[in-house]
Amino acid sequence: MDRFRMIFQYFQSNSESVMNGICGLLALASVKMYTCLDFSCPCLPQYNRAYGLGIMFVPPVILFLCSLILNRQSLVMLDEWRRPQGHRKKDLAVVRYMFSSIMQRAMVAPVVWIIVTLLDGKCLICAFSGSMDPEKFVGFANITPVQLEQLLAKVPCKDDELMRNNTSHKAVSRYLRCWSQALGWSILLILIVAAFLARWLRPCFNQDTLLQARHWSNYIDIEQKIFEETCCEHSRLFAHKCILHFFESMRQEIKLHSFNLPRQGEGDEGEEDLLQGITDQHQVNKLLKTWYYEKPPLDVS
């Protein structure tokens, strides 16, 4: 149990693995979103391409922005980039390292969306069925160009009355889907080769600069967290002292106004300390009213 707690703490303290986890979750979310999406091609000549390409490119932009928003490190990077120099020199290599690691992680979910879209094929069929060359396929001869355009636009809609008995639309669908899947696999191949080369070749160039940049970017992140924790701890103590002072001043005020002699009970001193001298309904009401109408100043010196 203790070991698991230590491991959990280790993973939490390592912000890189937290970011990898978020990145993986967003990629899974993007696949899930695509499967839940009810793709519905308009099957009209002017709208098909806009709809198809829109579904292919707009959600990736949204996913990219979501990744940037969810990634805490982007704020840390911006802060480091824009801060005044002060007593601490700025190292742009650290900012560049942070930027490239943020970008790499943010690109994963959009790329997953685009690849899943291409491998599925519906978007490309919807977007480009109207641009097919009818001579490649039988069943599109002897019709006017306007009718041809409409017929091609209806290819993605299998349930349309025109398409139900038409076998040539299946040939067009297959052709476009084949190209879409080929494009999807090619993009995936190129990206994986690029990732492989990047991982393999990175230690060959400036490994020591990279180690330094990585260490200091980690340091900046830890420092920001510890600063926030210190401020939280400080504000808790500050508030405690402030409230104690307030109760003390209330007690003194009550003593002054009501001429109550302090009780000399011996066994009750511990509890009396906790009660801070406020011992009846009227005093409590006065204290609460003062707390609302006249909060004490932020000064415990």
Next chain:
Amino acid sequence: MDKFRMIFQFFQSNQESFMNGICGIMALASTQMYSAFDFNCPCLPHYNMAYGLGILLVPPFILFLLGFVLNNNISMLAEEWRRPHGQRGKDPAVLRYMFCSMAQRAMIAPVVWVSVTLLDGKCITCAFCTSVPVETLGNASHPLLSQGEIQRVLARIPCKEIYNGQELIANEVAVRYLRCISQALGWCFVLLMTTLAFLVRSLRPCFSQAAFLKSRYWSHYIDIERKLFDETCAEHARSFAKVCIQQFFEGMSTDLVAAHCHQPRKASEDMGEASKKLLGITDQGTMNMALKSWHRCKPPLHLHPPVLPSGNGWAGEGQPPVHPSAPRRETAAYYSLV
């Protein structure tokens, strides 16, 4: 130290099982990908073979490279390969061992994909439907069909709903034939891979077992050393940050005392730990200034040595620490006289 030891033991005991787990997950992912993938043969003469063989061979290559990319040891291997000699020699046997073990694990998912694809049969049916022996299986003497036409008709074999060559060759016959060949290839491939794996495992101890044990030990060592170094740096950064922030707050409160000419507060016995933890910041204005200063003027990455208690018992503990350059200045003056 105890924390380090526990984490070290955890990683040492589970490194191999962790990598094996990733490998198993990727194999499962490859079967899942195959069943989720909507295989869609184009049923056109020249496209069929490209599509079929593409689906058979490109995803395994992607999975193989992905196996390397996901393996953290690849950057460790590249680092070890490219590092300067320094005071530690390099052993090429260790590098070879690391590469071989990564490559073996990366091969599993592609092999699973190829096996599943061949056993399923759709790829081979799509790729080789135009090469079906029509003379033996069908009616080769069908009149009025040019070679190109025959190719076009045969290319539609995988697409049952648009197939129009029933007189040439029955669709069912062609599909069964191709699928049978595909499954035979699939089983032979699985048998070959399993035999290879068996031979590699059983014959390895016969050749240079001692050298193998040595390489395996030192490759584990390099991996653990790198992880421990990263953890130590993270611990160090944490401690560095804590001290830096503490000195920042102390510096702020000292500056304010000097600027407002307040008398430094004497440390009285009833102040309590809470007051000390307030780090000398006791009002809103001071806190605001601390926060503003944190953004505008971050402290340098240079920790002052801790303040030593003064021997004369003077109550003014609020003195700033002795600046480290002061003794150096004295030393420099001494040397310049010589």
